[in-house]
Amino acid sequence: MTATSQAPAAVELVRVRKEFGSAVGVADVSLKIGQGEFLTLLGPSGCGKSTLLGMIAGFLTPTAGKIVVDGVDITEVEPYRRDIGMVFQSYALFPHMNVFDNIAFGLRMRKLPKAEIAAEVRRVIEMMKLDGFAERRVSQLSGGQQQRVALARAIVIRPKVLLLDEPLSALDKNLRAQMQVELSELHRKTGLTTIFVTHDQGEALSLSDRIVVMNRGEVQQVARPIELYRTPANGFVASFIGEINALPVARYERDGREAALVLPGVGRLAAPARDDGLIHGSAVRAFLRPEHVRPALPDEAGPNIVSGVVAAHIYQGSHTITRVEVDGLGLIETRVTGADIVGAHPVGAPIALMLDLGEAVLLATP
Amino acid sequence: MIQRRPFFLIFLAPAVVTAVILAAALFEVLQYSVREFVPGSLNVGGFTLENFTRINRPIYWWVLLDTFYISLLTAVFSLLLSYPVAFALVRARRDWVRSLLVSLSITPLFTGEIVRTFSWMLMLGSDGFINSLLRKLSLIEMPLQIMYTRLGVVVALVQFSMPVMIILLATAISHVDRDCEKAAANLGASPGAVFWRITLPLTLPGILSGIVVVFAWTMSAFSTPQLIGGGKVLMISNLVYLQGFSVLNLPFAATLSLIALIAALGSLVLMKSLTGRLEKRLAVR
Numbered sequence: 044m045t046a047t048s049q050a051p052a053a054v055e056l057v058r059v060r061k062e063f064g065s066a067v068g069v070a071d072v073s074l075k076i077g078q079g080e081f082l083t084l085l086g087p088s089g090c091g092k093s094t095l096l097g098m099i100a101g102f103l104t105p106t107a108g109k110i111v112v113d114g115v116d117i118t119e120v121e122p123y124r125r126d127i128g129m130v131f132q133s134y135a136l137f138p139h140m141n142v143f144d145n146i147a148f149g150l151r152m153r154k155l156p157k158a159e160i161a162a163e164v165r166r167v168i169e170m171m172k173l174d175g176f177a178e179r180r181v182s183q184l185s186g187g188q189q190q191r192v193a194l195a196r197a198i199v200i201r202p203k204v205l206l207l208d209e210p211l212s213a214l215d216k217n218l219r220a221q222m223q224v225e226l227s228e229l230h231r232k233t234g235l236t237t238i239f240v241t242h243d244q245g246e247a248l249s250l251s252d253r254i255v256v257m258n259r260g261e262v263q264q265v266a267r268p269i270e271l272y273r274t275p276a277n278g279f280v281a282s283f284i285g286e287i288n289a290l291p292v293a294r295y296e297r298d299g300r301e302a303a304l305v306l307p308g309v310g311r312l313a314a315p316a317r318d319d320g321l322i323h324g325s326a327v328r329a330f331l332r333p334e335h336v337r338p339a340l341p342d343e344a345g346p347n348i349v350s351g352v353v354a355a356h357i358y359q360g361s362h363t364i365t366r367v368e369v370d371g372l373g374l375i376e377t378r379v380t381g382a383d384i385v386g387a388h389p390v391g392a393p394i395a396l397m398l399d400l401g402e403a404v405l406l407a408t409p
Numbered sequence: 410m411i412q413r414r415p416f417f418l419i420f421l422a423p424a425v426v427t428a429v430i431l432a433a434a435l436f437e438v439l440q441y442s443v444r445e446f447v448p449g450s451l452n453v454g455g456f457t458l459e460n461f462t463r464i465n466r467p468i469y470w471w472v473l474l475d476t477f478y479i480s481l482l483t484a485v486f487s488l489l490l491s492y493p494v495a496f497a498l499v500r501a502r503r504d505w506v507r508s509l510l511v512s513l514s515i516t517p518l519f520t521g522e523i524v525r526t527f528s529w530m531l532m533l534g535s536d537g538f539i540n541s542l543l544r545k546l547s548l549i550e551m552p553l554q555i556m557y558t559r560l561g562v563v564v565a566l567v568q569f570s571m572p573v574m575i576i577l578l579a580t581a582i583s584h585v586d587r588d589c590e591k592a593a594a595n596l597g598a599s600p601g602a603v604f605w606r607i608t609l610p611l612t613l614p615g616i617l618s619g620i621v622v623v624f625a626w627t628m629s630a631f632s633t634p635q636l637i638g639g640g641k642v643l644m645i646s647n648l649v650y651l652q653g654f655s656v657l658n659l660p661f662a663a664t665l666s667l668i669a670l671i672a673a674l675g676s677l678v679l680m681k682s683l684t685g686r687l688e689k690r691l692a693v694r
Contacts, residue, residue: 102591122594123602129595135588139610148606149596200596 052111053078053236054099054204059108061094061260068094070260071108076204076238077252081230083239085247086257087283092240095257096206099238101125112203123152128202128235132209134193136181142168142192143177149200167195170232187218191225198233207239211246223249244284248272256280274404281330281404286364288336288375290329292408297323303346304329304400308371313346315401326408333364333378335402338388339395347398351375356385367394441663453660460664469648469665473672476644479559479634480627483566484620487574490567491619495578514575522569526636529565530556533637557641565633570623577622581615582608617684621677628673645669 054076061068069091076082084092097103099110101122109118117125128149137145143164150160168177171191181189190210197205207226211219227250230237241247247254248268256263256271256279264276275281282289293304295314302316304327314329321327339348351369362380365388369375377384377396388394442461445454498510517525532538535552543549555561585608593603609616631646638647645665653662 100591100595102594121599122591123597123599125595126597127595129592131588131592133586133588135586135592137589137593137607138586139613148593148598152593152597152602196592196596 051078052076053080053113054238055111056095056099057109057111059095059098059110060106061091061098061103062106067260069098069105072257072262073108074255074262074265076236079234079236081237081239081250081252083241083247083251083254084257085241085244085254085283086263087242089259090257091260092242092257093208094260096129096208096238096240099204100127100129100206126200126202127204127206128197128200129206130190130193130197130208130210132212134189134210134213136189136192136196138181140181141177142173142179142181142184145181145192146196146199149196153200163199167199170198170229171195186214187222190214190222194226194229198229198235202235205233205235205237207237209241210239211241212243219246226250248284256283258283275330275406278328278330278406281406286333286376286378288331288333290331290372290403292326292328295321295323295325295327295405295407297321304405306371309349311346312398312400314405315403317405319405321405321407327405328408329400330404330406331375331398331400332402333376335399336375336377337379337397337399338377338384339397343395343397345397347400348395349375349398350393350395353388353390353392353394355390358382358385365394367396369396438663438666441660442667444660444663446658446660451657451659460661463661464664464668472643472645472648473668475559475642476628476669477672477676479563479566479642479644480624480630482563483570483627484623486563486567487570487623488578488616488620491571491574491578492616494571495575495582498575498579499582514572517568518572522632523636525569526565526633529561529568529633529637533561533564556637557639559638559642561637562634562642562644565637566627566630569630569633570626573626574619574623577619578612578615581612585611614688617680617688621680621684624680625673625677628669628676645672 052075054074056072056074058071058073059069060071072091072095084095086092094103098105101117101120105118109116111117112125112127137148140148146164146167147160150163155163164177168174171194173188173191173195176184176188176192181192184192190213193210210226211222214222223246226239230250239247239250248271251268253265253267254271255265258279264271264280266274266276271280271284275284278289281287290304291306293306293312296303296305296311297316300316302314302321304312304314306312312329349369349372351367351372354366354368354374357364357366362378363382363384365377365379365384367375367377375396375398441453443456443458445457445459447454494510494514498507498514501507501510530537533555534540535554535556537556539555540549540552543553555564589611590603590607593607594600598606629646630644631650634642634644635647635650638644640647643651646669649662649665649669652658652665
């Protein structure tokens with residue numbers, strides 16, 4: 044699909060399945076991860092993303108399926124023989140060792156000569172901007188520094204794959220933004236194949252080459268961030284990635300180059316006539332991002348102008364999110380730059396909205 | 410502080426009463442230890458330091474040394490036997506295994522010291538369980554002498570102290586961050602290396618406090634060495650008992666008690682400073 048996925052796979056998951064008793068944690072996931080790719084597993088808690096990561100690291104044994112790294116089936120290999128680096132959500136730094144010993148641990152387990160260990164540790168200490176901290180105890184470090192030690196410890200062994208299990212979730216907002224940049228730089232510098240687990244779609248969109256959206260143990264969609272945002276494969280992905288207005292189920296009518304959505308109580312809305320396989324007369328749902336809804340101009344007319352009443356304004360500084368109760372459509376969110384809308388359309392006042400359905404995602408409903 | 414918490418003094422009262430009584434008792438022991446022994450009488454004579462000069466005889470030093478030795482041996486063996494039990498107790502996957510181990514290791518606490526010691530006498534005697542079994546299996550011809558030996562005393566004391574040791578170790582083991590063990594495995598540590606380099610160092614505080622508690626506890630053991638040692642293994646409490654209740658030399662018994670107390674406190678302070686230094690060096694917590 045993309046350039047990276049055509050490269051030889053660094054990691055390949057073949058129908059990997061994990062059951063916990065009668066519950067299915069991960070349901071037959073197949074995935075190819077390219078050499079040097081930054082892949083994100085994204086989904087709500089309990090979607091199976093951490094379980095999948097645990098199986099790649101070797102802490103969990105799949106119920107079925109196999110895991111191949113660099114062409115070698117490692118499904119049955121013990122975790123300590125896998126050469127896969129991992130950063131834990133809790134960092135899991137060894138509290139009884141200083142920074143140097145924490146980072147050196149993996150190299151010592153590989154029985155490298157002392158001088159080589161010292162040189163390698165110094166290299167990553169410099170790379171992770173931890174100069175001067177080698178002798179510190181980990182309890183004396185800030186959250187961001189601990190994070191860097193955890194990363195340094197994982198990359199110093201030159202792993203075949205780097206696994207990151209929600210590594211940013213314990214940091215405060217500013218630090219998280221900074222660490223996102225650092226993670227991105229680190230990935231560029233090391234070129235390590237990276238699998239990143241998060242429930243934060245912002246992190247996923249900004250860091251990833253590709254994103255795997257998971258829900259209830261199943262892969263919902265695998266796509267590049269932009270594709271994922273623009274063309275979600277289903278309702279779950281559409282509502283999980285970014286904000287989106289889900290319009291009620293409508294009847295799809297198509298006549299040559301013209302298409303329309305017929306909504307009971309609203310009427311006909313002009314829809315994009317894309318070649319997306321939708322059948323005339325079938326039931327569809329339209330998903331429309333708030334940035335594709337705007338207040339209609341005073342004398343604007345057209346099929347996609349609907350009227351409603353302002354329910355709330357959420358002022359966000361650079362933009363304002365306004366919730367409008369539209370007859371027949373329910374609450375519709377619009378997102379406009381600045382704060383003019385707050386004065387022009389106070390809460391409770393009528394407002395006309397222009398729905399830019401050309402940008403909408405239309406999905407057939409089952 | 411007192412105004413804000415009007416019940417403070419009332420709540421403190423029982424502690425004060427206990428402390429005063431304890432101090433008074435200790436003072437009595439101190440007072441007795443510097444009194445003259447009047448043979449044939451429970452009344453004591455005038456002030457003297459003779460009791461303390463009498464201490465300075467090899468037999469008493471040996472008993473004191475033996476008490477240290479037995480206590481240390483007990484603490485070490487108790488640790489070695491309790492660690493696997495505590496580990497299994499915390500880490501067992503199945504609930505029933507854990508419940509079984511908890512009840513097995515805690516139950517001995519609810520049987521008295523005499524009952525437990527008596528059971529051990531039945532086990533260790535010449536016609537006891539162990540000797541009968543070994544003879545039935547034709548492994549030995551003559552019964553092994555376990556009763557009235559240091560070995561017998563240590564065996565019983567180890568079993569006596571294991572519940573406490575297990576509780577202390579289990580607490581420490583349950584506090585080990587499993588992610589640290591996973592991280593170590595992820596970095597290439599085999600299960601053995603994970604244990605030696607991560608789990609064991611992280612449970613060191615529990616190990617040290619277990620040793621200190623069991624050591625101090627065993628220092629004051631009485632009925633176990635009395636019954637199983639049968640006068641052939643003397644610990645300091647048995648010596649006190651002998652002097653106080655057989656010879657009826659209360660002043661000398663008081664002196665021995667004082668020495669025992671000082672020895673126990675001294676060794677505790679020593680151990681605390683040693684373990685403190687060790688913990689600091691390993692930087693656990």
